[in-house]
Structures are given as C-alpha cells and as structure tokens.
Amino acid sequence: MRPQKKKAQTFFSRSPGETKRLGAWLARKLRQGDLVCFCGELGSGKTTMIQGLVRSLTGQRAASPSFVILHEYDRGKLPVYHFDFYRLGKPDDLETIGWQEYLFRGIVLVEWADRYPELLREARFIVTFSGEDRCVRKISLVEFERLSRIR
Numbered sequence: 001m002r003p004q005k006k007k008a009q010t011f012f013s014r015s016p017g018e019t020k021r022l023g024a025w026l027a028r029k030l031r032q033g034d035l036v037c038f039c040g041e042l043g044s045g046k047t048t049m050i051q052g053l054v055r056s057l058t059g060q061r062a063a064s065p066s067f068v069i070l071h072e073y074d075r076g077k078l079p080v081y082h083f084d085f086y087r088l089g090k091p092d093d094l095e096t097i098g099w100q101e102y103l104f105r106g107i108v109l110v111e112w113a114d115r116y117p118e119l120l121r122e123a124r125f126i127v128t129f130s131g132e133d134r135c136v137r138k139i140s141l142v143e144f145e146r147l148s149r150i151r
C-alpha cells in the first residue's frame with residue numbers, strides 16, 4: 001500500500017552550494033528506515049544534493065557513484081546507503097540487490113529511482129530536479145507518511 005502524501009514543496013536553487021544546503025536541511029528530517037528517491041536528468045543536481053545530505057549525516061564526502069551501484073557512509077549515527085541505479089538493468093536486478101534490507105539498518109538514498117516504480121512506492125521523500133537555466137534548478141520535494149518497517 002502506498003503511503004499517504006503529506007506535503008509538496010518547490011524550491012529554486014541558484015548554485016550547487018544552495019542545493020547542498022537543501023540536502024543538509026532534508027537530512028534533519030530523516031530517520032532509520034527512510035528511503036529518499038532522487039529523480040531528474042543527467043547533471044541535474046541529484047549527487048550534489050546527496051553530498052549536502054551525507055555531509056550533514058556523517059561528516060563524510062559523498063562520491064559520485066556513476067560506475068558503482070552502492071556507496072556506504074558509516075561515520076554517522078546511522079549508516080547511509082547511496083545507490084545509483086543509472087546502470088542497473090531490469091527490475092529483477094533490483095531484487096538481487098536486496099535494497100529493502102538496507103532500510104532496516106539505516107537511511108537509503110537512490111539516484112535514478114524513477115526507473116523502478118516499486119521504489120517510488122516506498123519513498124519517504126521523492127525529490128525531482130529540473131534545469132531551469134545554467135545554474136538554476138527547480139527542485140520539487142514530496143513528503144510521504146513514514147512506513148512502519150516491521151519484519
């Protein structure tokens with residue numbers, strides 16, 4: 001069952017630094033078991049926002065995963081798992097990764113999540129980027145009720 005939509009907000013960011021600050025602001029709302037889905041074209045700012053988020057949660061510098069499917073950051077109160085599904089194949093591959101297991105342990109951030117609707121259905125936040133101008137990004141943030149993850 002899809003969680004209830006709670007709130008939708010739109011932001012305009014005028015620099016990578018502003019996008020990182022928005023990531024740090026979002027970080028404070030996250031708890032164990034939260035999944036954040038990042039959607040938007042190549043170079044639209046997904047990793048940039050995740051850098052702000054990861055820095056705020058763990059003090060660590062987030063890499064651009066591109067060729068790596070998962071980066072783990074473990075120096076914060078909770079582990080943060082940063083996935084990039086740009087190069088992931090069919091939905092079966094998503095099952096193989098077992099991404100839901102990571103949610104039991106910490107916070108999960110996924111770039112290119114819109115390729116997998118089953119991911120979007122479990123999101124606590126969906127963040128969508130669109131380029132407005134060279135340095136301006138429109139960032140839409142939709143918040144959903146937290147799912148209780150009991151097993």
Ligand SMILES: Nc1ncnc2c1ncn2[C@@H]1O[C@H](COP(=O)(O)OP(=O)(O)OP(=O)(O)O)[C@@H](O)[C@H]1O
Pocket residue numbers: 013014015016017018019040041042043044045046047048049064111134135136137
């Ligand atoms: N307002 C802004 N917010 C975020 N990034 C910006 C902004 N203005 C310019 N940029 C630039 O846009 C690029 C965004 O790259 P980033 O790696 O964050 O995108 P991405 O969505 O993760 O791309 P990919 O799909 O390739 O992973 C960076 O080079 C960054 O400096």
Ligand SMILES: [Mg+2]
Pocket residue numbers: 046047048064065066111
């Ligand atoms: Mg990226």
